[in-house]
Amino acid sequence: xxxxxxxxxxxxxxxxxxxxxxxxxxxxxxxxxxxxxxTAFGPIPAFMSAWINLVIVPVGAxxxxxxxxxYLLIIAxxxxxxxVIQGQYASPFLFISPSSTFPFCRDQSSRWExxx
Numbered sequence: 001x002x003x004x005x006x007x008x009x010x011x012x013x014x015x016x017x018x019x020x021x022x023x024x025x026x027x028x029x030x031x032x033x034x035x036x037x038x039t040a041f042g043p044i045p046a047f048m049s050a051w052i053n054l055v056i057v058p059v060g061a062x063x064x065x066x067x068x069x070x071y072l073l074i075i076a077x078x079x080x081x082x083x084v085i086q087g088q089y090a091s092p093f094l095f096i097s098p099s100s101t102f103p104f105c106r107d108q109s110s111r112w113e114x115x116x
Contacts, residue, residue, distance in 0.1 A: 029035040033053075038046035 023036045027039050037049050
């Protein structure tokens, strides 16, 4: 059953990708989804979509980082009460650490590929 759901979701994703490619060939403006929404529905829904993507989506990522930081601090401190100041600094660290290590890992993997 899991495989059937996985395959079904793959077809849905493929259909969405094909629709996005079709829109890219029909609407010859820069701006991605903003240009598509503006062409289909007008400037006001496109403006609202741009602001939602600019404000709401990063807020969700920030909340996920804050929750992850709290869980990491619970693991680090155990049953002791976690200091508030460390909770404030742990959340940006969760964002910075994967962002800073990814280029290093990519560079190392390309060195290994060149060696082989």
